[in-house]
Amino acid sequence: MMVQFSGRIMDVPKSFIREILKVAINPEIISFAGGLPNKDLFPVSEIQQAADIQFEEYGRDILQYSSTEGYLPLREYIAARYKEKKNLEVPTDNILITSGSQQALDLLGKVFIDKGDKIIIEEPGYLGAIQAFSIYEPKFSTVPLNERGLDNKCLNDILDKSNPKLIYLVPNFQNPSGISSSEDNRKETANLISERDLYLIEDDPYGELRYVGKNIKSFKKYLPKKTILLGSFSKVVAPSFRIGWIVAPDDVMDKLIIAKQASDLHTNFIGQRIIYQFLISNNLDEHVEKIKNKYNKQREKMLSAIEQYLPSGVSSTKPEGGMFLWLTLPEKLNAKVLFEKALNKKVAFVPGDPFYIGKRDLNTLRLNFSCVNEDKIEEGIKRLGTAIEESLDLRRRGKYVER
Amino acid sequence: MMVQFSGRIMDVPKSFIREILKVAINPEIISFAGGLPNKDLFPVSEIQQAADIQFEEYGRDILQYSSTEGYLPLREYIAARYKEKKNLEVPTDNILITSGSQQALDLLGKVFIDKGDKIIIEEPGYLGAIQAFSIYEPKFSTVPLNERGLDNKCLNDILDKSNPKLIYLVPNFQNPSGISSSEDNRKETANLISERDLYLIEDDPYGELRYVGKNIKSFKKYLPKKTILLGSFSKVVAPSFRIGWIVAPDDVMDKLIIAKQASDLHTNFIGQRIIYQFLISNNLDEHVEKIKNKYNKQREKMLSAIEQYLPSGVSSTKPEGGMFLWLTLPEKLNAKVLFEKALNKKVAFVPGDPFYIGKRDLNTLRLNFSCVNEDKIEEGIKRLGTAIEESLDLRRRGKYVER
Numbered sequence: 001m002m003v004q005f006s007g008r009i010m011d012v013p014k015s016f017i018r019e020i021l022k023v024a025i026n027p028e029i030i031s032f033a034g035g036l037p038n039k040d041l042f043p044v045s046e047i048q049q050a051a052d053i054q055f056e057e058y059g060r061d062i063l064q065y066s067s068t069e070g071y072l073p074l075r076e077y078i079a080a081r082y083k084e085k086k087n088l089e090v091p092t093d094n095i096l097i098t099s100g101s102q103q104a105l106d107l108l109g110k111v112f113i114d115k116g117d118k119i120i121i122e123e124p125g126y127l128g129a130i131q132a133f134s135i136y137e138p139k140f141s142t143v144p145l146n147e148r149g150l151d152n153k154c155l156n157d158i159l160d161k162s163n164p165k166l167i168y169l170v171p172n173f174q175n176p177s178g179i180s181s182s183e184d185n186r187k188e189t190a191n192l193i194s195e196r197d198l199y200l201i202e203d204d205p206y207g208e209l210r211y212v213g214k215n216i217k218s219f220k221k222y223l224p225k226k227t228i229l230l231g232s233f234s235k236v237v238a239p240s241f242r243i244g245w246i247v248a249p250d251d252v253m254d255k256l257i258i259a260k261q262a263s264d265l266h267t268n269f270i271g272q273r274i275i276y277q278f279l280i281s282n283n284l285d286e287h288v289e290k291i292k293n294k295y296n297k298q299r300e301k302m303l304s305a306i307e308q309y310l311p312s313g314v315s316s317t318k319p320e321g322g323m324f325l326w327l328t329l330p331e332k333l334n335a336k337v338l339f340e341k342a343l344n345k346k347v348a349f350v351p352g353d354p355f356y357i358g359k360r361d362l363n364t365l366r367l368n369f370s371c372v373n374e375d376k377i378e379e380g381i382k383r384l385g386t387a388i389e390e391s392l393d394l395r396r397r398g399k400y401v402e403r
Numbered sequence: 404m405m406v407q408f409s410g411r412i413m414d415v416p417k418s419f420i421r422e423i424l425k426v427a428i429n430p431e432i433i434s435f436a437g438g439l440p441n442k443d444l445f446p447v448s449e450i451q452q453a454a455d456i457q458f459e460e461y462g463r464d465i466l467q468y469s470s471t472e473g474y475l476p477l478r479e480y481i482a483a484r485y486k487e488k489k490n491l492e493v494p495t496d497n498i499l500i501t502s503g504s505q506q507a508l509d510l511l512g513k514v515f516i517d518k519g520d521k522i523i524i525e526e527p528g529y530l531g532a533i534q535a536f537s538i539y540e541p542k543f544s545t546v547p548l549n550e551r552g553l554d555n556k557c558l559n560d561i562l563d564k565s566n567p568k569l570i571y572l573v574p575n576f577q578n579p580s581g582i583s584s585s586e587d588n589r590k591e592t593a594n595l596i597s598e599r600d601l602y603l604i605e606d607d608p609y610g611e612l613r614y615v616g617k618n619i620k621s622f623k624k625y626l627p628k629k630t631i632l633l634g635s636f637s638k639v640v641a642p643s644f645r646i647g648w649i650v651a652p653d654d655v656m657d658k659l660i661i662a663k664q665a666s667d668l669h670t671n672f673i674g675q676r677i678i679y680q681f682l683i684s685n686n687l688d689e690h691v692e693k694i695k696n697k698y699n700k701q702r703e704k705m706l707s708a709i710e711q712y713l714p715s716g717v718s719s720t721k722p723e724g725g726m727f728l729w730l731t732l733p734e735k736l737n738a739k740v741l742f743e744k745a746l747n748k749k750v751a752f753v754p755g756d757p758f759y760i761g762k763r764d765l766n767t768l769r770l771n772f773s774c775v776n777e778d779k780i781e782e783g784i785k786r787l788g789t790a791i792e793e794s795l796d797l798r799r800r801g802k803y804v805e806r
Contacts, residue, residue, distance in 0.1 A: 002600045003568055006539070009514045009658045012665060018471070042466040048458035055451035063445040063641035068421070099502055099645075099667040106666045110538060111412045115518075131665040135513060136409070165406050197405045238466035240672035242502075255412045262415060262534040263509045264502040268671045269643035 012134045016354045017127060023343065030380035032367040033348040035175065035323065040373070041291050042238050043282065050277035058273070066269035068261045070097025070245070074276040078231065078245055081284075085208075086218055090229075090247050096256050097267045101205055101232040101244035105132035108201060108228065110259040111252065112165050113138045120158060120167040122150065124326070124355035124364065126175050126203065129168050140357045145174065147317065149181025152188045164198050171219065173206040173322025176355045176366035180320055183216050190222035199252070203230040205244075208288050210321035211296035225249060233275055235323070236288055241271035295323065295370050298377060302369045305381035311389055323370035326352075329363040333391055333400075336361065341391060347383040415537045419757045420530060426746065433783035435770040436751040438578065438726065443776070444694050445641050446685065453680035461676070469672035471664045473500025473648070477679040481634065481648055484687075488611075489621055493632075493650050499659050500670045504608055504635040504647035508535035510666065511604060511631065511649070514658040515568050516541045523561060523570040525553065527729070527758035527767065529578050529606065532571050543760045548577065550720065552584025555591040567601050574622065576609040576725025579758045579769035583723055586619050593625035602655070606633040608647075611691050613724035614699035628652060636678055638726070639691055644674035698726065698773050701780060705772045708784035714792055726773035729755075732766040736794055736803075739764065744794060750786040 020033050054062050069075070075095040082088040098104045105128060113119065113136035121129060123142035130140070141158045144151045149171070158164070169189075171181045181189070193200055202219045220227040232244035248256060260266070299319065306316050306327075313330035327349075329335060335351035342348065352364030372380060394400040423436050457465050472478070478498040485491040501507045508531060516522065516539035524532060526545035533543075544561045547554045552574070561567070572592075574584045584592070596603055605622045623630040635647035651659055663669070702722065709719050709730075716733035730752075732738060738754035745751065755767030775783060797803040 003515070003602055005658055006513065006515055006517045006520075008517075009662060012661050018664070036468055039463040039467050042463040044458060044462045044466065047466065048455070051454050051458070052451070055447060055454070059447045060442040060445040063447065063450065063643045064442050065439055065637075065642045099671070102665075103667040110409065112406070112409055114409045114411075117409075128665075128668070131661075135662070135665050199406055234468075238673075239468045240466045242667060242669070242671040255408055258415050258534075259412060259538070261421070262505075262531075262538050263666070264506040264645060265531070266645070268502070268645040268674050270641075270677075271671050271673060274673075 008135050008137050011137065012131060017350055020348065020350060023348065029343070029346045029348050030372060030376050030383065031348040032369070032372060032380060033350050034368050034371050036368075036371045037235055037239060037291075037323070038294065038371045038373070041294060043278070043287055046282050047238065047274060047278050050281055051274045053281070054273045054277050062270055062273045064269070066266050066272075068257050068266045070095070070267055071269065071272040071276060074272050075245070077276065077279055088218060088220055094247055094250065094253055096246045096248070096253060096260060097272060098244045098246055098260070099264060099267045100234060100239070100242040101203060101230050102128050102132060103263070104230045104244055104246045105129050106135070107246065107256050107259045107263065108166070109133050109136040110263070111255040112199070118162045118164040120155070120164050121357070122169060122174065123357070124176050124352060125168070125357070126170055127354050129203070130357065133168070142357050145177055145179050147179060149179065149185035150189050152185065152192060155189065156192055159192060159196060166199050166201055167193065168201045168203065169219070170203045171216070172204055173209065173319050173324070175206070175322070175324055176350070176352070177326040178317045178319030178322055178324045179326070180216065186216065186219060186222065190219060193223060193226060198226070199228050200226055201228045201230065205230070205232045205235050206322035208236050209292060209295060209323070211292055211299060213320040220247075228252065236284065236291065237275060237278060241268070241275055243267060243271055243275055298369045298372065298374055299325075301374050301377045302367065302381060305378045309382045309385035311385065311392060314388060323368055325367050325369065327365050327367060329365070329388065330392065331363060332395070333363045333388070334361045335363055335365040338365070338387060338391055342384055342387040345383040345387050347380045347387070349384070411538050411540050414540065415534060420753055423751065423753060426751065432746070432749045432751050433775060433779050433786065434751040435772070435775060435783060436753050437771050437774050439771075439774045440638055440642060440694075440726070441697065441774045441776070444697060446681070446690060449685050450641065450677060450681050453684055454677045456684065457676045457680050465673055465676045467672070469669050469675075471660050471669045473498070473670055474672065474675040474679060477675050478648070480679065480682055491621060491623055497650055497653065497656055499649045499651070499656060499663060500675060501647045501649055501663070502667060502670045503637060503642070503645040504606060504633050505531050505535060506666070507633045507647055507649045508532050509538070510659050510662045511569070512536050512539040513662040513666070514655065515602070521565045521567040523558070523567050524760070525572060525577065526760070527579050527755060528571070528760070529573055530757050532606070533758075533760065536571070545760055548580055548582050550582060552582065552588030553592050555588065555595060558592065559595055562595060562599060569602050569604055570596065571604045571606065572622070573606045574619070575607055576612065576722050576727070578609070578725070578727055579753070579755070580729040581720045581722030581725055581727045582729070583619065589619065589622060590625065593622060596626060596629060601629070602631050603629055604631045604633065608633070608635045608638050609725035611639050612695055612698060612726070614695055614702060616723040623650075631655065639687065639694065640678060640681060644671070644678055646670060646674055646678055701772045701775065701777055702728075704777050704780045705770065705784065708781045712785045712788035714788065714795060716795075717791060726771055728770050728772065730768050730770060732768070732791065733795065734766060735798070736766045736791070737764045738766055738768040741768070741790060741794055745787055745790040748786040748790050750783045750790070752787070
């Protein structure tokens with residue numbers, strides 16, 4: 001049978017991370033490869049109660065088809081929380097509930113990207129965004145991240161040279177790097193964008209998970225008409241509901257609603273109702289505090305283990321929140337080669353390659369600290385240190401094979 | 404701000420049905436416009452129990468991220484039901500859980516359709532499919548439906564002239580027409596396709612809802628390697644979970660999984676677990692019997708009311724199952740004009756236009772009989788009859804304005 005697949009799907013690589021996660025299921029392996037919240041923190045009984053209340057009180061209404069925009073009281077809750085936490089005025093009409101943040105990326109691809117359109121992402125960049133946007137066949141330009149945030153000089157050059165439609169950023173505790181842009185860095189970025197015709201997509205799944213330092217303003221404060229905000233309950237409640245949202249200007253919202261309807265009619269309604277009931281019956285702030293306490297301990301444990309067990313020449317980001325940090329190995333150490341060696345020592349991570357556009361065999365890697373409990377982190381980093389030492393030793397003896 | 408939207412999204416019309424449903428919310432209006440299952444039949448307490456069991460027994464596991472393919476035991480259940488009900492061998496690996504059947508259409512568009520590719524749909528055709536595929540900018544060819552099914556002579560001409568990648572069919576109780584293809588008609592269609600390189604998408608959300616006549620073989624029996632089957636729990640359990648599935652050959656499945664991951668990572672897992680528990684704790688056949696009994700009564704009521712109250716010159720399909728029937732008005736009566744008149748008489752339906760490609764101001768319309776209870780059907784059809792009579796009367800007096 002010779003039916004050709006579409007051009008777009010031939011261009012999207014099979015997820016390397018997916019393959020890694022399959023390998024890392026072995027319980028003997030300490031896996032820093034995942035991107036999952038820690039399931040010990042899921043508020044199981046509270047969510048069960050929320051489901052019971054919804055079934056008891058609203059019976060069959062919660063089982064029917066629902067509106068494309070999403071459950072109105074849930075959208076009102078989100079609007080109120082933006083007001084309370086960030087002093088952002090977000091009209092409920094400008095909030096669309098999506099099937100996780102991943103769908104938000106797909107919908108934005110649908111409504112904006114024609115084949116060959118230019119879009120800007122960070123380097124390293126969020127893999128889910130690279131995959132979602134790739135489906136619509138854009139030309140990616142990448143702007144390197146440093147510890148302060150975006151390399152705005154490079155951004156300026158790209159803006160001068162091309163005419164991008166979108167810039168996609170994860171300003172808080174970015175996946176994969178853990179980097180947050182400083183306030184000054186955001187101002188600079190906003191200044192560069194303010195006079196130009198493009199939208200800034202601010203993806204903020206981790207924003208509530210800050211452990212040190214102080215919160216920094218959303219780009220929506222600097223670029224209120226040009227910022228499209230993405231949010232999610234996956235990291236602060238539970239991911240299995242697949243409930244996220246987009247905040248967008250009126251004209252974009254009109255198009256997003258058309259795209260959403262064509263994509264899945266509406267986000268699963270039963271999940272929206274259960275999450276909503278959980279949110280109004282419980283104190284989300286208290287729950288977020290619990291998550292922050294635990295993740296911060298794990299973050300500190302990982303940072304100190306890195307200090308203690310990884311050889312000099314390995315550098316690490318120092319995330320102020322979120323779930324990830326980013327290692328840079330000594331030059332010419334290929335993180336994919338290291339991955340195989342580390343797996344033999346029963347520790348896993350994600351090599352940096354899939355987070356780049358058109359670069360391979362890099363010396364960077366991502367470590368997740370949210371879903372490995374404190375007592376295993378030290379042992380895992382120790383194993384990783386041994387694997388790196390052995391690679392360095394092979395290199396010193398001229399026996400290191402790069403790929 | 405002058406950021407251009409994508410070409411694809413400019414081409415997808417805002418759903419007329421969505422606008423109609425907003426109008427039809429007024430409780431004084433008897434609405435045959437919806438496409439909803441009857442909520443009186445939702446097994447609320449059984450689903451609540453299923454949710455409780457899952458929370459009690461599996462706690463935090465059901466709240467975590469899950470696999471892109473979907474929950475394995477649910478896929479096994481679906482495979483077993485195909486075997487039991489249709490004697491179809493469907494390997495579990497060839498089943499992908501989707502966020503409703505609507506997402507199945509989006510994913511198939513993603514993996515197959517490049518701009519300008521040719522695809523075939525029925526006329527009238529399912530609006531959700533027209534919307535989903537339109538996003539990927541194909542060229543549609545349409546094959547008229549008659550009471551036996553597809554006009555295979557027309558299909559043959561199209562296959563000879565063009566080189567379509569896909570043909571999309573709803574062989575059982577089609578939405579919008581209610582028509583089912585006869586066994587002979589399916590054999591003819593399958594013969595025309597068997598020697599050619601294209602996939603047949605068999606969308607079957609209503610297949611279990613047959614009230615009269617006997618079940619007819621799936622196209623997968625005739626074209627096992629060329630049929631992509633779509634199914635859904637929306638009509639036999641409840642739609643708010645947004646859980647459907649695709650059955651596809653190995654190579655297509657590989658691409659669908661990539662597209663699914665880019666689209667929303669995976670279908671909401673909590674819903675998959677609750678539906679699965681419902682299915683193993685209850686007898687789906689008994690539940691489907693209840694639905695069939697009720698819908699069949701409503702169908703009979705509607706058919707007899709049509710006979711009694713609609714003027715001669717109006718013809719109706721006689722569906723053997725499903726949720727819809729299709730009226731053809733006397734020539735030159737525009738169903739959109741009738742819609743306004745009917746609304747004044749407090750009855751609503753969906754004018755035929757959105758179910759066609761490139762044809763407008765047609766004299767056809769869709770009536771739904773699943774979500775209007777028996778006692779209101781007669782009154783609704785009576786009101787519709789009056790509206791049609793008045794239009795005919797205006798026409799006789801030369802005062803009918805077509806649009």
